[in-house]
Amino acid sequence: MRGLFLNIAALLDRITRAACMVAVLLLVAAVLTIVVLRYGFGVGYIGLQDFANYAFAILLALSVPVCLAQGGHVRVEVISERMGPSYLRIADAVALVLFLIPAFGLLIWAYWxxxxxxxxxxxxxxxxGGLPGLYLVKTTLPIAAGLTIVQGIAAVLRAGPGEGASS
Structure with a gap:
């Protein structure tokens, strides 16, 4: 069961990373087009600006679970650098149960x-003259929160007994 969960989490991470890559490419293309049109031709399009905003919002929301899955999170505590792998494993599990799951679960519940x-x-x-579909962009926030919970659980499971933490 643990292996299946970790495989699903890895697949979700690959899909989320791909979505982030698409969002960043679309964002760069949109901003470049906006700049060229505005300063080169004196033309502006609200829809194109909305598109850039939508791409940025999606990139920002989906970057959180990707960062966590890749071990890019930051440890705030100063004690952890002097402690062994078993302490880090326990600290990760406690942080997952006391902070990550409740905070992102509350985000999903309150935003619903x-x-x-x-x-x-x-x-x-x-x-x-703006774009339709803002509701689709808003959907990425609870999806990203759910993915963050999944990646947090996967990080703790990956750092199982005797394996060290994923910091």
Whole structure:
């Protein structure tokens, strides 16, 4: 069961990394196009600016679980650098149960009514001439929170007995 969960977490990480790569490529292309159009031709498009904002929001939200899965999180405690692998394993497990799961679970729970409403009204950009589909972008926040929980559990499982932590 542990192996299956870790395989699923690895697959989700690869998919999330791919989504981040697509988002960053779209963001760069959109910003470059905006700059060329605005300063080269004196033309601006609100829809294109919204597209860049949407790509950035998706990249930002999905970067959190990717960072955690790749061991890019930062340890705030000063004691951990002097402690052994068993301490780090226990500290990771405690942090997962006391902080990561409750915080990201609360994010999903508290954000759900707003997300449901955004889907009901098919929320779009507030800008005149802006893009539709803001509700789709807003959906990435609870997805990213769920993926962060999965990657946190996977990090603790990877650092099983006798293997050291994933910092």
């Amino acid at each position: 009514p707003e997300l449901r409403y955004a889907w009901q009204i098919r929320e779009a950009s507030i800008e005149t």
